[in-house]
Amino acid sequence: MKKYILTLVFALSLIGCTTSDDVNLDPHATYNTTAESLVTYSQKELSDYLNTPNVNENNFRLTMQYAQETIYVNESNYDFANRNVSNSVWQDNYVNVLKNLDQARIITEAYQPSPSENATWPVEKANKLAAIDIMKVFTYQVLVDTFGDIPYVQSLDIDKYPLPKYDKASDIYASLITRLETDLVNLSSSGTVLRGGDIYFNNDNAKWKKFGNSLLLKLGIALADINPTLAQTTINKAIAGGLMTSSADNCEFKYLGASPNENPIFQSTESRDDFVGGKTLVDFMNNTNDSRITKYYGDVNGAYIGQVIGAPAEFAEFSPLGEFAYTPTTPGTVMNYTEVLFYLAEAAARWGIGGNPATLYNQAVTSSFTDWGLAADAAAYIAANPYNAANWKKSIGEQAWVAMFNQPKASWNFYRRLDYPVLLAPPTAINNAEGKVPVRMTYPSSEATTNGTNYAAASASIGGDRLTTKLFWDVN
Template sequence: MIRTINKIVIAGIVMMAVSCKKDLAEINKNPNATENPQPDYLLTASQKISADLYWGADNNFNSTLLIIQHWAKIQYTEPDRYIFSNSSFTSLWNTAYAQSITNLNTIIQLPDERANVNYKNVAVILRSWVFSLLTDAYGDIPYKQAGDIKNNLTPAYDTQKDVYFGLLEELKNASAGLTTTGNAILGDVIYGGKIDRWKKFANALRLRIALRIADREPEKAKQTITEVLSDAGGLISANTETAQFVYTTSPQQNPVSAWFDTRDEFRIGKTLLDKLTAVNDPRIPVFANKPTDASVTTYVGVPSGLTNSDANNLGLAKTSRPGSYFFDPKSPAVIISYAEVLFDRAEAAARGFTTEDASALYKAAITASLNQYGINDVNTVNTYLGQSGVQYDAVNYKKSIGEQKWIALYGQGLEAFAEWRRLDYPQLTPAAAGVLDKKIPVRLIYPGSEQGLNGTNYKTAVANQGADNLLTKLWFDKN
């Protein structure tokens, strides 16, 4: 009798668990979502959501742009001093999983008669980029089981190595699956439906990820880069092919523009401005504005991580805001630039992965970055390249490429943060009033909600990669 009762109780518990899981899945449905989603609408929404996530305040100019000292704060300086809580980085995690990845998975899972092969492969490429942002920032993340709440309410975390390897395979297959004959797609803000550009974007992402793992898995990195350079789809080969989301006017404007419409606490970082000034960089007027106080005739950067009182004493009108280019409503969110691809090829050559000319590619990368911002005069470009502080150093390629790539990635906080950790250049001085014992953050911490909602898998991830704090190096960050 007792055994029978126990069986009934256990059966009831199982039924309750299944019911709860079903209820949670139903609760997490968007009540405003259409029952018959259209791939073009989903594609536009996914691109906009992901671009805002990448370019917006929480993950860019109020965190990573401060950490890598492109920008600094003149007011409310706590983030500039590395004062973050376990809710500071929830935006990247929650929005990426609940919106970006979920929408893209919906496209991938649509029947063929509603979403052709190009829609699905473009969605895979975009999803791979979003997953790369997540693992670059947090390390181990839900990957294989992510975005499927009906079957995996508490998804397991995959190791960073497994995520990168998985993304390389997904991108390779997605690029190969794209077809430039027929199968048109709509709703594509990034490339306007040009499938040949998506092939190049996929290969550029493969190149980026290959170098991300190069210090840990050099043979895999070399193999991938060899495949990419021989792929018929090619790589981004001009500024006109840069992967970027182009905004329009309010309310669909660039998130930096929306922020500066009502707030004014960011300034160009003194670290960056000093570097630009030392080499007479022609991008200074693009990256910064002169102070509004007419008595101040030069650009004035703000040191990183000042206390509120010390920062306020510098004066709002006597310091330089970031350049107007970046808070123009239509300024694009750059995902991968032509300049970055050239820097990556230069590094691959410097590592001995290819037989290309590292020095020539390095110069071409800097030139592409200057051209990206409208600096096209040949004499100006050559004068800049000819300076001793700019010339390529083959003995220390990480320093040359690291410093110039750091400049070229201005505004792309998440990517610049990843590359600074990987290349270890430029060598930054910690925030003046930082709270991490004169150290700089080397990762983002997991959202606090993970400890409650996915506690077992969260604990496994922490046990695998180390304490969940800002100073725990991730797998790719070897040195």
């Protein structure tokens, strides 16, 4: 981890021209910046990581068999080591997101308000720190759900802990729930959240509150099989606090139409033919007459054709990704209302929390169709694919898989927790996959070389640094 943190460069720096008075300053370093600019950068970096299909960073569209590579099929066969993918995941989340958010926290805590700000600053400060920490909680959960045990308590103080210890994933989850609950108490319904640069919610306190509670729901449902008591308590608190209630509450990054601020999917597809539809999902949608296939993929002479997972593909012979992937301004989804509804459907199916599971299932599927501009098709689809209380994991798992098409990281969590859909590893998969679809990413190779003692302890703690080692909450 030391390697990454030491290469940190804060973004959006406010650097003036060098004069005779600052000849001793490094013109490439950041001496002045604002908390808001760091939050803006962190929001973009988090969205970029979650949404990019770049095989050096995020291969979950391939893992969840939504897409298949055309020429270079290493990652479709779970060879993530060749490109050091885990190193990039570590860098994206620890450096680009968490470290910048932590610097925003430091700047906020050190800020001295002017006399005219004295009256409003306490509430603004509390709001800003709460919003920053909500993003940190989200990002730490992403890392835990990817690797298991990770550096947490010592992770961001590189001066004191250049080689941080790893904390147990279950302990981190408990801490994330506690700190998120505190953040939600501290986040006022009034007063400024961020003075500018809040791309997610445009400084809307109510939407930040809904996002925080929806994240609390996500943390709670993840613990359903390993700690049902804490899971239910957490979920009930989230519902009582107020969740997302429509797509207007979605947590999204609004991308622009010009470089370098286009959607990272567009950046990976505009001049390359690297991806086509994965046969697993394409066949499933064809078999269920799912009109969303017209949005997810392009057709080939009127048909939707996916390539076998793990096999190379001639681009023109298979369905490409849909128009959304070739549109630079497609929003980057961090968390949305459809996702929340599927969590609620699952909580209702498990424990009767939050409503009727069939109703919530219908609402979740309808929300997904609505997201893609196909609301009129939802009722017929649900009638043909109704909720099955006798096998609710299959119903919710399969439909969440389809709906989370453009949220592959969230989809991977549903898959590991519910064990649906049934995905098969390709016969060409690397030996380290042991004939299975990966259920975690292995630690970065840089950790083994620069933080070896702590890496070895973490590997032993989780039961081995393998693609097949299940996370602590993945018990079935």
